[in-house]
Amino acid sequence: MAAHPFHLAFPVTDLEQTRRFYVDMLGASTGREAPRWIDFNLFGHQVSAHLVDKMDKVPTNPVDGQDIPARHFGVILERAEWNKLAGKLRACNTSFIVEPYVRFEGQTGEQATMFFQDPSGNYLEFKSFADHKDIFDPDYKD
Known part of the structure; x- marks a missing residue:
């Protein structure tokens, strides 16, 4: 836990x-x-x-060239665990909002990320940071 x-x-x-x-x-x-x-x-x-x-419509916000749902949740995983989950979701033909990929590669804040929805339309993002210290880095600028 x-x-x-x-x-x-x-x-x-x-x-x-x-x-x-x-x-x-x-x-x-x-x-x-x-x-x-x-x-x-x-x-x-x-x-x-x-x-x-009923479910309400979720507003979006542009991030890294993607239209990201402003209301979403998920978990930050270790990379091996993230890769396993991404593989399982792909194998089950999950319809991704944002396909699994690595953003900010080679930069502060590098992270693997993916967005998808649950059956009720809630948006989920699962991430894996290259360096855990970047999760709350106050110097990060997008």
Whole structure:
């Protein structure tokens, strides 16, 4: 488990479809649940899927030549773990918003990244930094 796990609640339109995606595709395990929500252990973090009647449109922001959803979440993984997840998602014909690639290669902040959606349309980004000290580097400028 992470030293300080975070909690994130997010909306979904189908709990069972969400369960299958987070458990089968992303390797999460389930925790507590009720008729309108499920807690998942996603790489040591508690993410809670809450059933809603409709999803709102997500605004975007240009980053590194990509139109990035402003509301998204994910986990920073070690590179081998990131590569394994990217391979699994590709093998399952995941429709990527941003295909897995390395951005800022050879620069401060170099990171492997990929964006995709869960079955309810929530945007997820999984990353892997070349150097963990760059995660919070205050001198980084895009």
